[in-house]
Amino acid sequence: MLLIPCPWCGPRDEAEFHYGGQAHVAYPENPAALSDEEWARYLFFRDNPKGLFAERWSHTAGCRRWFNAVRDTATNEIHAVYRVGEPRPVSA
Amino acid sequence: MADSTAAERRSPAAAYAARFEAASAGGGLRLAEIPFLTRVNLRVDPKSPAAERIGTAIGVPLPVEPGTVAGGGGLEALWLGPDEWLLVGPDGAAPGLVARLTEAAGGEHVSVVDVSAQRTTLVVAGERARDVLAHGCALDLHPRVFGPGRCAQTMLARAGVVLVADEDGFRVLVRSSFAGYVAEWLLDASVEYVAG
Secondary structure, eight states: OOEEEETTTEEEEGGGOEEEEESOOOOOSOGGGSOHHHHHHHHHOOOOOSSEEEEEEEOTTTTOOEEEEEEETTTOOEEEEEETTSOOOTTO | OTTTTSOOOOOTTGGGHHHHHHHHTTSSOEEEEEOSOEEEEEEOOTTSHHHHHHHHHHTSOOOOSTTBEEEETTEEEEEEETTEEEEEEOTTOHHHHHHHHHHHHTTSSOEEEEOGGGEEEEEEESTTHHHHHHTTOOSOOOTTTSOTTBEEEEEETTEEEEEEEOSSEEEEEEEGGGHHHHHHHHHHHTGGGSOO
């Protein structure tokens, strides 16, 4: 079980959260101009690193806010959490 | 038969009153339901002029620190999110409160919803209250972390609840459809603390 520090509510049990996949995947500026392959790449292709990974979480059983977390996928250690709209911390 | 049009209202945990009373007899723990409280969900940008006007209109400044409660004049404002509060007042206060909030909101982007029937309030008080809740709640409920004036949305026995800390215990705001389950769970969790 992970202890995830919600940027609003503080450390909470993993069961209170929903996972939202990779963070910082920008919506294409002009989706209509994309080829099928580019669109599929936007929709379905995600990084799968062994190590630090910026991902989205939602505190569904608490304040119901989305936020970003940098998690080490090998150790499950959470290196940073930051609110939506804030840049990824340089050190994490 | 004359009043057959006016259905008698029943609180979600009304059926548990006798068992709550029996569990409270030992003195170390007090279980009870506070039925029919007014609850109004408020969403507003805390930095907007409307938020300030609302604070003045209801006499309670909206708390901006996460997980805190502000109160006064029989009304409480519970922090639910950075732009969301639950206002709790006495039975019957909803229409007046909604009217005051709507007026204070003016034309701004504010949501005011009467959600009184959404939840009911269970009291878990007494010196054993923390031990009972700890059976199903991952939060640190020690007074130095979660003392009077704090509230939290969290899970109690896998059911979503709003926990409010009071001087002598806690209030558990639970959804009406979960009230029976949580009441059963509380009674079960308190067995070892109730003098048999």
